[in-house]
Amino acid sequence: MIFRSAPVFFVCLWAVLLGVAPAHAVHEVKLKPGAKGTECLKCHETFRKTLQNRSVHPLLKSGQCTACHDPHTSSHKNLLISDINTLCSGCHREMVPDKARSSHKVVVDGNCITCHNSHGSDNPFILSKTGNALCVECHQDIGTLASQAEFKHEPVQKDKGCLSCHNPHASARADYLLKNKVPALCKACHKTDRPFFVGRHMNYKVTDSSCDSCHNPHGSNKNGILFDAVHAPVAEKKCKQCHPDPGASNALETKKKGVRLCRDCHQEMVAETFNKNRVHAPLTDNVGCLNCHHPHGTREKKLLNDTQFNVCGTCHADTVELQKWSIKNPKNENLCEPVKTGNCVSCHSPHAADNILLAQAENISTGMCGKCHEWETHATHPIGEKAIDQRNRNLTVECLSCHTGCGTGNNPWMMPFASTYDLCTQCHEERKR
Amino acid sequence: MKNESDEKPMMASNKTCRILIAGFILALSATPSWGAEELKFQYITSIYSDAQEVKLKQPQGVACRKNNLLIVADTGNARLVRYTFKDSPAESTAREISVPQLKYPQQIAMNSKSEIFVLDGRQRRIIRITADGKFNGYIDPQNTPAPSAYAPISFHIDKDDNLYILDIFSEQVIGLGPRGETRKRIKFPKKYGFFLDLTVDNRGRVLLLDCVDARVYSATANSARFSAITEGLKAYMRFPAGLTTDRQGRIYLVDRNGSKIIILARDGTLLGRLSARGWKEGLLSYPSQMCINDRGEIFVADTNNNRVQVFVEIE
Numbered sequence: 001m002i003f004r005s006a007p008v009f010f011v012c013l014w015a016v017l018l019g020v021a022p023a024h025a026v027h028e029v030k031l032k033p034g035a036k037g038t039e040c041l042k043c044h045e046t047f048r049k050t051l052q053n054r055s056v057h058p059l060l061k062s063g064q065c066t067a068c069h070d071p072h073t074s075s076h077k078n079l080l081i082s083d084i085n086t087l088c089s090g091c092h093r094e095m096v097p098d099k100a101r102s103s104h105k106v107v108v109d110g111n112c113i114t115c116h117n118s119h120g121s122d123n124p125f126i127l128s129k130t131g132n133a134l135c136v137e138c139h140q141d142i143g144t145l146a147s148q149a150e151f152k153h154e155p156v157q158k159d160k161g162c163l164s165c166h167n168p169h170a171s172a173r174a175d176y177l178l179k180n181k182v183p184a185l186c187k188a189c190h191k192t193d194r195p196f197f198v199g200r201h202m203n204y205k206v207t208d209s210s211c212d213s214c215h216n217p218h219g220s221n222k223n224g225i226l227f228d229a230v231h232a233p234v235a236e237k238k239c240k241q242c243h244p245d246p247g248a249s250n251a252l253e254t255k256k257k258g259v260r261l262c263r264d265c266h267q268e269m270v271a272e273t274f275n276k277n278r279v280h281a282p283l284t285d286n287v288g289c290l291n292c293h294h295p296h297g298t299r300e301k302k303l304l305n306d307t308q309f310n311v312c313g314t315c316h317a318d319t320v321e322l323q324k325w326s327i328k329n330p331k332n333e334n335l336c337e338p339v340k341t342g343n344c345v346s347c348h349s350p351h352a353a354d355n356i357l358l359a360q361a362e363n364i365s366t367g368m369c370g371k372c373h374e375w376e377t378h379a380t381h382p383i384g385e386k387a388i389d390q391r392n393r394n395l396t397v398e399c400l401s402c403h404t405g406c407g408t409g410n411n412p413w414m415m416p417f418a419s420t421y422d423l424c425t426q427c428h429e430e431r432k433r
Numbered sequence: 434m435k436n437e438s439d440e441k442p443m444m445a446s447n448k449t450c451r452i453l454i455a456g457f458i459l460a461l462s463a464t465p466s467w468g469a470e471e472l473k474f475q476y477i478t479s480i481y482s483d484a485q486e487v488k489l490k491q492p493q494g495v496a497c498r499k500n501n502l503l504i505v506a507d508t509g510n511a512r513l514v515r516y517t518f519k520d521s522p523a524e525s526t527a528r529e530i531s532v533p534q535l536k537y538p539q540q541i542a543m544n545s546k547s548e549i550f551v552l553d554g555r556q557r558r559i560i561r562i563t564a565d566g567k568f569n570g571y572i573d574p575q576n577t578p579a580p581s582a583y584a585p586i587s588f589h590i591d592k593d594d595n596l597y598i599l600d601i602f603s604e605q606v607i608g609l610g611p612r613g614e615t616r617k618r619i620k621f622p623k624k625y626g627f628f629l630d631l632t633v634d635n636r637g638r639v640l641l642l643d644c645v646d647a648r649v650y651s652a653t654a655n656s657a658r659f660s661a662i663t664e665g666l667k668a669y670m671r672f673p674a675g676l677t678t679d680r681q682g683r684i685y686l687v688d689r690n691g692s693k694i695i696i697l698a699r700d701g702t703l704l705g706r707l708s709a710r711g712w713k714e715g716l717l718s719y720p721s722q723m724c725i726n727d728r729g730e731i732f733v734a735d736t737n738n739n740r741v742q743v744f745v746e747i748e
Binding site: 257258260275276277278279281282284285286314315316317318319356357389391392393394395401416426 | 482737
């Protein structure tokens, strides 16, 4: 006999049942006959109106309120049977494919009610709004661009709007929730073998190129929906400035590699750059300027591949992380503005400089910090040539003797130490308690 | 990230006291998972100036080998400084080496004849200087299309005086013989972040440092391809910019932004770290190049602290 007593047996049985019982079984409610759905409406009368909506959640329609709500008690808001962020995915598991290339954050986070009404609405799929109006509630910048652009992309303006190209939940095929990869997505509408298309692209075989390396799919103020920030030779259709003739086998490659390609037009800037003591290393490799800039067009100013902060962060992830960490630090309410906004080029020269760390000025205190903090350059702790750093006889006291330029994580006042005491007693050891 | 005040080792206020306190050791983490070998280093001294008391200014390069010689690339002063020493480098022996071709010395190395090779940042070329401090031409690899199609970002001279150049334009390491003839070319691996430094260990293995991924690649002496010997080490360092090895084949990574040295075993296993960020002696601020001489003394170009620091491993 495995179980020597009845109590032991029942305890084990209870434990087994508890372990295997489906979660929703806890929420099964034994309603009296005919009560299903109608009993709740006695009090929650507003749902009678909801039931008249064009689109009603099937569970509400069939009166299965208890599929989502517990009629007696719950640890969750609105007597929901589970956390609202996991409730929907209990049934709607297929919204994000297993091997999704991209997924909508609100879907992954389970914030379905950002877009859907939970019970019913007059819009399809119980959406809270229809068409682009729903998407631009969050994606305001794209909404503004699409509505105000002089040259509009037709699918964005049509009924399906954003959903002409994007899946709302996730995409198994492409980034950015796109229904298909570019250019396959674009080629569904744009026939690339037609003479008009070929002529518009100066006879270059761009049929397999990324359309969004020149065109803004949401619309722009440039003819041909080229990006507003478009490289002049692209806008002027002077492809041959950088590429071989369209008939060449290597037509889509560049005539030269690295900075040598850009130097042909940007001579002055390149000459000035390469005449500095320190050239930003990526500029010297065979990708050169294109490590940070796009050759055709982008959403960003100065043809940057991404926001300036993200471009820098491609290689300097450590500094970017430090900046992000510093922003979150509640003690850092006086975070330096360029650090707060991630404006790296406020202090560093992105191409080249005569100074270490590509600093814009040799004297960081007066030449860089002093640009904004002019007052502190003459009304602060003694700094400058006469103020020798007590910790190191080869250093003078400067702003960076007490502060760190790119943020300091959890420390206040951009200090490299946890407290002012720790900082000051570095030099003023006699003040140590 | 640890707070800097937590990281800094205890520092004595005067030099004599420092030397006497045997236990005054720059701590290497002894976390068990980092490897069985426990390393301990001691801070020895700092070099601040030359014999004329001209202060070092943002030195970025150090070269040492045998013969009690140390050459410092005093970058901010556009010169080299040559130190000789017995127990430690003597500032009173320092002699300035200044040639007009030297604009912005960033990285240096010496061959067995004590000739000096300098990578000049402004010219992006390697300058050759005789042992007695005279300009002796540029090192330009043969069969390279044009100066603009060749971008040396680092170099190393091995024990047999072969010179290895890290050329980020042609994406390869170019190996030159002692007379400048091209002997080997090793292409970069297909995927990498950005290579910033290279070195060759005592077995002829070429090591590459990927500063973006904090990863070390190696190619054995007879191999023509690189393979990673470490995973990305970003969890342990911020932005490694320098690479060297010691007699045991241990690999030293200079974490410039993290202001410390990370030490790996020959196979890439983490062994520990040396120093931390700070201004006092023994601490580093944006270090650049480091070198280890035949006596095992470690010299670090402590760039933002305007000095060179010397450490030694304690048995």
